[in-house]
Amino acid sequence: MTDVPLIDHHCHGLVTRDLDRAEVEAMLTESEGPGLAGTLFDSQIGFALRRWCAPVLDLEQHAPVEEYLARRSELGAAEVNRRMLSVTGIDTFLVDTGYVPEAITAPDELAALAGGSAREVVRLESVAEEVLAGGCTAEGFVDGFREGLAQRCADAVGVKSVAAYRVGLALEGARPPDGEVAGAAGALLRAVDGGARPRVADPVLHRFLVWCGIDLRLPVQFHVAYGDADVDLHRCDPLLLTGLLRATESTGVPIMLLHNYPFHRNAGYLAQVFGHVFVDVGLAVHNVGRRADALVAELLELAPFGKVLFSTDAFGLAELYVISTALFRRALDRVLDAGIADDDWTADDAARIAAAIGAGNAARAYRLA
DSSP states (O other): OTTOOEEEEEEOOBBOSOOOHHHHHHHHSSSSSOGGGSOTTSSHHHHHHHHHTGGGGTOOTTOOHHHHHHHHHHHOHHHHHHHHHHTSOEEEEEEEOSOOSSOBOOHHHHHHHHTOEEEEEEEHHHHHHHHHHTTOOHHHHHHHHHHHHHHHTTTOSEEEEOHHHHTOSOOOSSOOOHHHHHHHHHHHHHHHHTTOOOOOOOHHHHHHHHHHHHHTTOOEEEEESOOOTTSOGGGOOGGGGHHHHHHHGGGOOOEEEEEOTTSHHHHHHHHHHSTTEEEOOTTHHHHHGGGHHHHHHHHTTTSOGGGBOOOOOOOBOTHHHHHHHHHHHHHHHHHHHHHHHTTSSOHHHHHHHHHIIIIIHHHHHTTOO
């Protein structure tokens, strides 16, 4: 089952410049760097990198850090990126294009490294902020965003909300009236007139953006839980979305809960009780390293196997794609093999489920077939 094709349903582009040690470490986790930890290579993800990525660069497994970094520098960023992506077995990349702190590969460039294809996931807040920065009035924002989103999503397969970073996930479920949205937009525009940048961080606006994505019948991704220091983790438990999930279930539009750690069991519950909810543990898998076995097993306690997807949420550093795919494949294999050994399901069942989680569920939810 380790060779099943994968659809990475949430990921990002790669940096194309050479990186020094500090830059590699900064991209290994959601932190800004090692800080008082000394080195991030002495962590679950650091050991996973040396285990899984060193052979891709023609080194022995667990090669010393300095040897690994020297070889990486010798090959250069373009060759490292090509090698790393080519061994992942990812066939399709659904790329979030809303986070670009520096020049990174475009979706098609990323997919070409693996010999695969790419589709775009549009970040809702980015479109809203573009509309707000374009000189619209508060009243004009409502229709302006709807039109702008429809244009941006003409070829997209989904949209994404980062409400978790801005206001948390305790969003009311009801669609906000246009007048209420205009009022919230007006408050933001007044702040912009006072020198602030147009940054959406209002529960009314976030709800409006999500409902506009649903109106387009596009799967809506939510960042949930684990992220960098900008997120208030206690406000990012997916259970806080329960009201919104109740309100949107009748639409039949898929809601994709991304990452979820350390609330992945809560997310599994939501996937079980709401028909339109899908879950993953992307981002968390490569960060927890050898504990990925437990992470995946816990997600699968309640989540229906037809509601679980694969993602990396890799950004910037090509090694993250390798670590995520290797650890996820191994973890899923071990869960399914244990079930075969205990006669909980057959080998044929396990193969079918592995194929569904690896790619089939995403193909169905995003209507890729």
